[in-house]
Amino acid sequence: MDDQERYQKLQAEKERDWEAYCQFCGMCCGIKDEDPCEHLSEKEKGIYICNIYDNRFGLHKTKAGRVFRCVPLREILNKNWPGDDRCAYKKLYFKSSAVGN
Numbered sequence: 001m002d003d004q005e006r007y008q009k010l011q012a013e014k015e016r017d018w019e020a021y022c023q024f025c026g027m028c029c030g031i032k033d034e035d036p037c038e039h040l041s042e043k044e045k046g047i048y049i050c051n052i053y054d055n056r057f058g059l060h061k062t063k064a065g066r067v068f069r070c071v072p073l074r075e076i077l078n079k080n081w082p083g084d085d086r087c088a089y090k091k092l093y094f095k096s097s098a099v100g101n
Contacts, residue, residue: 023088024048028073032083035062037070 001009026048030036038061039051050056056070077093084090 021088021092023086025083025086025088027083027086028076028081028089030062030082032081035064035066037061037068038063 024043024047025031026036026040026042029040029048029050031040031048036048037050039056040048041051043049057072058070059067060070061067073089077090
């Protein structure tokens, strides 16, 4: 295995680890402000999934028709949104930020 293959394998592992933090709370997709993304579905009580997850980035609409841009979560971790206190990524981010200080 050459360096490029090792790097790609490491990146894939890091991506899997990052994705594993999600608790499917739906908060980053607007469930708390009662106008979530039109692609968000409740899989079971309190567990939400994106129906277009692999193609989610870019312009979309909320269920009420408001246009918004879906972005990678890392771009908004430093911002606030309704229910963000439930977000596992924000908990991880602020935990690691506190450790780094």
